[in-house]
Amino acid sequence: MPVTSAGPVHLMERSLRLAVVTETYPPxxxxxxxxxxxxVAGLLAxxxxxxxxxxxxxxxxxxxxxxxxxxxxxxxxxxxLLPALPxxxxxxxxxxxxxxxxxxxxxxxxxxxxxxxxxxxxxxWAALQVARHLQLPVSSDFRTNxxxxxxxxxxxxxRRPILAYLRGFHNAAGCTLVPTPSLRQELIAAGFRQVRVxxxxxxxxxxxxxxxxPALRARWGADETTLVLLCVGRLAAEKNLPTLLQAYGAIRExxxxxxxxxxxxxxxxxxxxxxxxxxIQAGPRSGVExxxxxxxxxxxxxxxxxxxxxxxxxxxMASGLPVVAFARGAAALLLRDGVNGVRVEGSDxxxxxxxxxxxxxGAEHLPQLGAAARRRAQDLRWSRVVERFERExxxxxxxxxxxxxxxxxxxxxxxxxxxFTPLPTSNPSPKTTQxxxxxxxxxxxxxxxxx
Numbered sequence: 279m280p281v282t283s284a285g286p287v288h289l290m291e292r293s294l295r296l297a298v299v300t301e302t303y304p305p306x307x308x309x310x311x312x313x314x315x316x317x318v319a320g321l322l323a324x325x326x327x328x329x330x331x332x333x334x335x336x337x338x339x340x341x342x343x344x345x346x347x348x349x350x351x352x353x354x355x356x357x358x359l360l361p362a363l364p365x366x367x368x369x370x371x372x373x374x375x376x377x378x379x380x381x382x383x384x385x386x387x388x389x390x391x392x393x394x395x396x397x398x399x400x401x402x403w404a405a406l407q408v409a410r411h412l413q414l415p416v417s418s419d420f421r422t423n424x425x426x427x428x429x430x431x432x433x434x435x436x437r438r439p440i441l442a443y444l445r446g447f448h449n450a451a452g453c454t455l456v457p458t459p460s461l462r463q464e465l466i467a468a469g470f471r472q473v474r475v476x477x478x479x480x481x482x483x484x485x486x487x488x489x490x491x492p493a494l495r496a497r498w499g500a501d502e503t504t505l506v507l508l509c510v511g512r513l514a515a516e517k518n519l520p521t522l523l524q525a526y527g528a529i530r531e532x533x534x535x536x537x538x539x540x541x542x543x544x545x546x547x548x549x550x551x552x553x554x555x556x557x558i559q560a561g562p563r564s565g566v567e568x569x570x571x572x573x574x575x576x577x578x579x580x581x582x583x584x585x586x587x588x589x590x591x592x593x594x595m596a597s598g599l600p601v602v603a604f605a606r607g608a609a610a611l612l613l614r615d616g617v618n619g620v621r622v623e624g625s626d627x628x629x630x631x632x633x634x635x636x637x638x639x640g641a642e643h644l645p646q647l648g649a650a651a652r653r654r655a656q657d658l659r660w661s662r663v664v665e666r667f668e669r670e671x672x673x674x675x676x677x678x679x680x681x682x683x684x685x686x687x688x689x690x691x692x693x694x695x696x697x698f699t700p701l702p703t704s705n706p707s708p709k710t711t712q713x714x715x716x717x718x719x720x721x722x723x724x725x726x727x728x729x
Contacts (some may be wrong), residue, residue, distance in 0.1 A: 294671060296321065297329040297385070299405040300396035301374045307542075307562050308512065309589040310421050313478055314396050318355070320664030327354045329390060331381070333362035333374040333401065358384065360401065374401025381408040390414065392671050396421065398447050406450055415674040418451040420444070420465060420473075421586055445469050452674045455667070457587040458611050476667050478608070479660035480592040487598035487652065489566070489573035498537050498558055498574075505529075505536040505641050507634075508575035508599070510568075510590045511582065513544035513559075521581040521627040523554045525602075525634035534638050541571050572597035576644055579634055580609070583625050595619075596655035600647035602633045618651035 298318060302311045321328060360380060362372040374397075381404055385393075393409040395402045395418045402418075409416045445468060448454040453472040456462050462473045492502075500506050507526060511517050526538045538557040540550065547559060563571050572578075578594035580603040591608040594601055601619035603609035613621035620633040637644065 293324075294321075294326045294668075294675070295329075295389075295391045296326055296671065297331060297390040297393045297405075297409075298396065299331045299393065299402055301333060301372075301399040301401050302397065303330070303332045307564060309587065310396065313587075313589060316479060316481070316660050317664060317667060320660055321668070322354050324664065324668065325354070326668075329356050329358060329384070329388065331358045331360065331384075331401070331405070333372060334359035363400065373397075373399035374404075376400040376404040378404045378408060381405055382411075385409070385412055385414065392417065392675055394671070395419070395451065398444060403447065406447065410450065413678075415678045416451040417670060417674055418448050418454050420448060420454050420456050420461070420470075441468065448473075452677070453670060455670060458607055460610055461586055461607070474670060476670060477611075477658070477663055478587050478589060478592065479663040480589070480596045480655055480658045481660065482596045482652075482656050482658075484569055485572055485593045485596035485655075486569070487573050487648070489569040489597070491570045491574050494570055494574045498539060500537050503535065505534055505577065505638055506575040507536055507538045507638070508541070508572065508578050508594070509538075509580060510541040510572070510578075510594070511580070512542050513540065513546045513550060515546065516582070516584040518581040518583050518627070519546060519550060520553075521630055522579055523550070523557070524627070525579060525581070525631045526554065526557070528631055528635050529638045532635065532639060534641070536638065539571065539575060541568065569597070572599065575599055576641070576648075577602070577634075577637055578619075579603075581627070581630055582606070585609075592655055592658055595651035596658075598648040598652045600637060600644055600651055602630065602637060604630065612654055614650075614654075616647075618647055618654055 298314070300310070300314055302308060302314075304311050304315050318328060318330060358380075360377045361375040363375055365373050385408060389412070392415045393405060395405050395409075395416060397419070406416060406418075448465075449469075449471050451472075453474050454465070454470060455474055455476045456465065457476065457478045459475055462475050465473050495501070495504070495506065498506060507529070509519075509522055513519065522538075526536065529536050538554070539560055540557055541560045541563050543562050550557065551559060560571060572594055575594075575597075576599070578591075578599040578601045580588065580591055580594075580601060582588065583604055583606065585607040587607040588603070588609060591601055591603055591612065595612060595618065601609065601613060603613065603619070603621065604625065605613075605621045605623050609621055613619045615621055620637060622630045622633055637647075
């Protein structure tokens with residue numbers, strides 16, 4: 279139930295009713311979807327009640343319910359599905375519709391204590407407007423460097439407008455959560471306010487050296503003397519994959535018996551096949567298959583320069599792989615040169631290739647580096663992450679209860695996108711189904727999506 283006149287102490291003694299708004303969620307395969315699912319599962323395990331509001335994806339392979347909720351979550355999770363739109367210039371990706379009316383009706387009749395917005399797309403934008411109109415505390419995630427992506431898709435002229443939009447979006451929330459201190463400093467320097475650090479976690483049972491599979495390596499044409507290089511992620515321009523191919527070619531030129539395995543899909547898949555026919559494209563993998571692909575490799579190469587965190591770095595380390603990556607996100611936080619991999623400073627692609635050659639040429643040391651990587655990853659327990667996230671939600675709610683406005687609310691004034699009229703407060707009368715995961719799913723029959 280929403281906050282009433284209870285004092286701060288009594289507030290902390292009950293569970294939260296939290297609305298989580300996101301444009302991506304499993305069965306989508308990306309870092310945002312995966313980490314958000316872990317966060318939702320952790321909050322449910324801590325007895326909170328959640329509204330999960332997301333697009334209803336219709337792409338092949340994306341039908342069906344999200345990942346299963348914990349058994350104890352039955353009755354605590356309601357999933358609201360809304361229409362999706364394709365992302366321009368980014369094939370195969372979708373975003374949520376700006377459902378002002380549907381969200382207004384929902385939160386008038388089922389008012390949450392706090393709204394958490396995980397993505398800054400049209401659905402997240404609409405959630406921010408409705409939440410502020412209803413004076414609901416709002417937290418947001420900064421998860422993707424969309425302003426840097428524009429350079430990779432011939433839209434460099436949009437970099438400044440996109441950054442301005444993101445700054446306005448996040449400054450209108452009560453706080454913005456980021457995974458690393460370095461990203462916090464970067465955003466503060468760019469004019470973002472109320473930026474707080476909540477790290478990311480990794481499942482060290484799901485990602486473990488125990489999942490190594492000799493039969494899988496044999497299918498790659500590798501025995502135990504072969505060096506298997508792995509990269510996991512979307513095959514897209516922002517991942518800097520030409521540098522990966524350069525590193526692989528340079529390693530082979532030095533006489534190292536090596537295989538390169540790419541896990542993921544994306545718009546560059548065909549081009550990569552043409553440029554490097556020897557590379558093994560394993561396609562998208564999940565579950566036990568993904569775990570086996572990580573654990574069956576020997577060295578993880580991740581050349582991306584656009585990561586806010588990079589979950590794959592932590593997953594590879596948990597799987598017992600040393601990592602070569604640029605000092606961005608998780609790599610900047612977790613890697614120590616010569617201990618568990620190599621952290622490449624700046625954006626020097628030649629330095630990345632040199633670091634990959636160095637580790638590949640000393641393959642006898644990789645097991646020792648991989649063991650150290652595994653030990654470092656074991657510090658990233660999801661229970662700690664969820665607890666830290668929960669504290670930020672209480673911080674927002676208690677400030678609201680005590681009448682303490684956030685810096686955004688006190689100084690920003692109304693934003694230009696706040697002008698809308700809420701629809702009537704009648705119930706949205708959705709179609710309700712019971713998912714195989716034990717929670718309720720709602721799909722509006724004919725949602726009126728605009729106010």
